[in-house]
Amino acid sequence: MAAAAEKTKKSADQAPAPRRGLLVIVLIAVVGAAAAGAGAWYYTQASDVVGGAVAAIRPKAPPAPAQYFPLDPPFVVNLNGPADGPRYLQVEVQLMTRDVTALDAIRAHSPALRARLLMLFSQAVPAQIADRPGKEKLQADALDEVRKVLLAETGRQGVDELLFTSFVTQ
Secondary structure (H helix, E strand, O other): OHHHHHHHHHHHHHOHHHHHHHHHHHHHHHHHHHHHHHHHHHHHHHHHHHHHHHHHHOOOOOOOOOEEEEEEEEEEEEOOOOOOOOOEEEEEEEEEEOOHHHHHHHHHOHHHHHHHHHHHHHOOOOOOOOOHHHHHHHHHHHHHHHHHHHHHHHOOOOOOEEEEEEEEEO
């Protein structure tokens, strides 16, 4: 019986040891997985920051060269307003695009563009175009008109800017 008791005692002493060893192995695996996950997260964050910095430093491709199309002859319209103020507006307009195909569309549809701009300019009131903000608003409205015509005719806006190269009221 004493031998059996010793055998049972040895079995009891040896049983917890494998559990502790297994627990240590599991803990090491969990800590290792967490460290690997944290490292992967840090790496992706660091590479995003570095990649973003490199992208910010890398020069962008220059835009296509600007091409201008003058809407000749200059627009001359009667202004709506009092008889003692300016009665005429003469405006020279050039359209700027960076798309070669849009330049062909502008050329093809220039009569429609001129007609729409003529109607817009003839609605101008001298007091509204007397200062810079008024001229800039007229310029923005004219650009919208041009884009509407080109969008209707070609499916694309095609014009980047509308420039007043001469602006005279008299």
